Amino acid sequence: MIYSFANDYSEGCHPAILKVLSETNLVQQNGYGDDDYSRSATTIIRDLTASQADVHLIAGGTLTNLVVLSSFLRPFESVISAQTGHIFSNEAGAIEATGHKVEAAVTHDGKLRPKDIEPFLNKVRGYHVVRTRAVYISNSTELGTVYTKQELTELHTFCKANDLILYMDGARLPMALTAPSNDLTLADIAALTDVFYIGGTKCGALLGEAVVISNPELKQDFKYHLKQRGALTAKGRVMGIQFDCLLRNNLIFDLADHANRMAEKLSKAFAEMKYPLLIESDTNQVFPVLPNQMVKHMQDDYGCLLWNIIDEDHSAVRFITSWATPEEVVEKFISTLKEMQ
Amino acid sequence: MIYSFANDYSEGCHPAILKVLSETNLVQQNGYGDDDYSRSATTIIRDLTASQADVHLIAGGTLTNLVVLSSFLRPFESVISAQTGHIFSNEAGAIEATGHKVEAAVTHDGKLRPKDIEPFLNKVRGYHVVRTRAVYISNSTELGTVYTKQELTELHTFCKANDLILYMDGARLPMALTAPSNDLTLADIAALTDVFYIGGTKCGALLGEAVVISNPELKQDFKYHLKQRGALTAKGRVMGIQFDCLLRNNLIFDLADHANRMAEKLSKAFAEMKYPLLIESDTNQVFPVLPNQMVKHMQDDYGCLLWNIIDEDHSAVRFITSWATPEEVVEKFISTLKEMQ
Amino acid sequence: MIYSFANDYSEGCHPAILKVLSETNLVQQNGYGDDDYSRSATTIIRDLTASQADVHLIAGGTLTNLVVLSSFLRPFESVISAQTGHIFSNEAGAIEATGHKVEAAVTHDGKLRPKDIEPFLNKVRGYHVVRTRAVYISNSTELGTVYTKQELTELHTFCKANDLILYMDGARLPMALTAPSNDLTLADIAALTDVFYIGGTKCGALLGEAVVISNPELKQDFKYHLKQRGALTAKGRVMGIQFDCLLRNNLIFDLADHANRMAEKLSKAFAEMKYPLLIESDTNQVFPVLPNQMVKHMQDDYGCLLWNIIDEDHSAVRFITSWATPEEVVEKFISTLKEMQ
């Protein structure tokens, strides 16, 4: 195989991280997130978000989602997600395993809007049904779309008015914030959500997600929750170093921007060749609808993910680019595609 | 501070790991443990254990314990542990959070023997009480002691006779297997337990524990459990590389042996100076009983953990050495101690 | 208020039960279901089902559903229900609180068929998603519809072929089995499901549901699950007496038949008056679409449940009859309706 576009975690990490890991390797540090590098990463995030947020570094997205949501929901409270949301469709019941129902709204573009949530709040049966208490969104979404500042502000206002916690899964937040259509900043996000995370795993780290808690009520006792769910890493330095490194000089955003631009090249190529896209994404995921035969020919040399069966002869396929995707590979792939046509 | 003996995860990882991380950094690999390095680590572990065990790599000990135990216990089944066992005394209720009672037996040396477990099996009240179904042991224990082959064989026989699953927490298994008094091999352990893990975090890795499942019934569907608990790492390569590296040419055992020898130097020094030890440990943890004043003087330069208050003037203190503890630091510390006396 | 049709648990119990409760009141009995009356009820149910089923009596439907489902599902396994199913829409997340996802299929009549379940089995992502392991159906359904023998046989065959447990919620099973369109017997149901329950609460008892377990694998250790979930009643005699009484001489079916006939009278009256029904039910629930003004006028004298808003001027309303609904009240209500028109 020449190159796999199947996901954005096929490579290791940005080399700058490996350098710092080596340089600091024998410096003794406290465990459990109380190390110099985690503290430095926290300082940078507080600067970037213009907030006094609490920051915790966690080894993985599903683990992050389940710790965050189970930490503040009471037993009878639920979280609402788009039907395409990672916690509903892709985490093997991780949230339910902590005792909470995930309610799902059908949306065309993976984004939740107040009108999608409203029907879940008007439950007439009171204590016979779960109470919707948290709103889970992902930015960029699982379909590659991003929230505008106006959309997030409307959600924020709606959540405040209805006593709902707003949580943003940011596994691909750097890609969202560098998308052409984006008009949000990290400071906006910290101000408009109660808690969100900045994904490291898919944006240049070996592993690690940085949870950022703005809402003071959610800050308390969070380390107990981390410990209890197995999410308190002994050598917190491992993630501290990575985020410290990625967040300095906007490295993480440069990496995300590269991934987005590689995906844009793919999108343009598919458009030129008149292949429709399942959804307009302006981040690092591209969903062209291709003839099955083409997909089949391609797969010896290039990996991708079968997304949807469209009809007998066509499928929607997902291509993902990453910080590590070489531009020349993208170009070679496009040439091959054109030859196939 | 000159050096902290407070725990064995204060430094990074063995440099050989960083080298391989760098060399393989841009090689694309499958996610979720299906990478070349994880497969290679599995092959080595199968060789070392002379078994066809399943191997899964997990980012942390508490996460490992909760996934393993919750994966096979039915809701009304409990696990028994020594009262000093990590799952009972040190994991913020992680096992209970998955719905299971941890029963605790009082033992003097942190080890469980059939006679400690027996009273928990003879419950006369049937379905009014939990059914003890799993036995949790740690080797080396939280008190630094190790199991002999005869002790483990007796436990194995007892567990088989009583339909109990035997699970060994091996956060410090390499130290146990290189202890002077040890007569067990990895193959013995795979044969005498249903499931155990080889700790990486405390033995030269950045993070990671290798779960080894011998019992065929426990193998099935384990990845579902990993995923649901947030323990399925996207870039499984990160732990695959570390275990592949640590397990080649017995590196992990050389590192553990070093830690043990450094601790032995400390033990001998305390003995020479007539300070009693709380417990005879022959691995990398030492528990001297020291005058409070000495502890106080020492703590500016050397970190350690207050373990127990013995009387008004004396405390038991825990010193831990690691693969990274420099021999000259140990010697300097001993000189300082002698001067203090 | 003259009479409430809001639900079928507004009255006490059939007088025959009170008589036996009084007669046996001071006879000492064992606790926890090991009393003479519970044993007798079990014998009758084994006769009626022509099976060696295990029988357990539980104080309530939600409690029954959560004990049954959590007793055999492994942590990553889910149950599928119609979107109108009680466990999905009406139990405050009771199943999720035991750690399991409830997946929901949209159906027009509250019944599940193999084609509704199939899409949930063809999950391509393996351990990234829950595994559907149980099928929850209710008979009669929450919309008053009933399963035919052919439908249940097809479900049974489909479940066997796909290693799915089939569980029937029988809160209103006596009404289903006495519906005009029914062609199932209790013996059929025991043979075609793995576990089901016969509802007492809505069919003449003070409280109590009789769980009937045909599948031998599900029988084991069930009392542990009952105890752990708080569903093992100390004075099991209370429910034993009720089921013993209700199941003798088909009393429970006579009571259900009465409820069905009262509902049929209502249905016919609405039809005569040209009010459409939301769904064709032939059990004790009737869902007419009525002008809002009529509903409003009616509600001082007769209780009913607002089910759905149809348009600005019309609503679907639910009327329920019970074993205790007097025929003259039904007739008086119909007269009133006709006068309103």
Add this chain to the structure above:
Amino acid sequence: MIYSFANDYSEGCHPAILKVLSETNLVQQNGYGDDDYSRSATTIIRDLTASQADVHLIAGGTLTNLVVLSSFLRPFESVISAQTGHIFSNEAGAIEATGHKVEAAVTHDGKLRPKDIEPFLNKVRGYHVVRTRAVYISNSTELGTVYTKQELTELHTFCKANDLILYMDGARLPMALTAPSNDLTLADIAALTDVFYIGGTKCGALLGEAVVISNPELKQDFKYHLKQRGALTAKGRVMGIQFDCLLRNNLIFDLADHANRMAEKLSKAFAEMKYPLLIESDTNQVFPVLPNQMVKHMQDDYGCLLWNIIDEDHSAVRFITSWATPEEVVEKFISTLKEMQ
């Protein structure tokens, strides 16, 4: 068998209850605790406790314990109990199944005092261990002992000072409040605890426990918790009638007093015959130490529970009396005993 002293739930209920059940049988009532009788029982309890407490009626003690404790504990919080406490030793892990650790203190008489709890609060390891947040006591205890007003006041003061919720399991509270040594009133208990329950099952009811919540913070949303755990009874009238009946004119206390006096007769008889008692109980449980041969001879005619093996020839045995134990049976039993001697 002439009579079983094995437990206090072998008979049905006080006949006055059956009378009211019959008289009110066909009166329609709202479901889920919103019926006239439950409201009346609430009014009586508010009078008796001189409080504005919330009252909820639940079908069983284990169910009550698990709903109450899981309703206010956050995931990492634990409850402490005496080692003999019902939730620790006798509920098949019901509390742990809701995710919470039960910590146990060894006490000689089944009662908890501040000094028993203190060691659990001084955990030095912070978020590595559960946080003790609730104190579970039973009155009378599982050993038949009762709390004095001074003891309960000290516990209350201690709990307030340490932000601990104090919960009293009152399965046998009427026996405690009518014990010769008692100096507590229901009003004291409401003032000195955050939540407690008055047991019906063991004091004249068919089933049912009345949870009384004084602490305003615990009142909120309690019906959601009831529903989610399957503890919201459709025909709440069944328990409403029973408590309304038992609490009028102190009936429940008269019944408890009878049980206590029957037990006192047994105690005195054993004392006269020089059989030692395991523990001094002044409620309805008696724990004599008897020769095994005597126990054996007795058991054809009288049931009792083997409690403890004392030595090769002697066992501690538990006799329980109830509201329904006939005085002549007690006298006959004592005669038999004397003959055996």
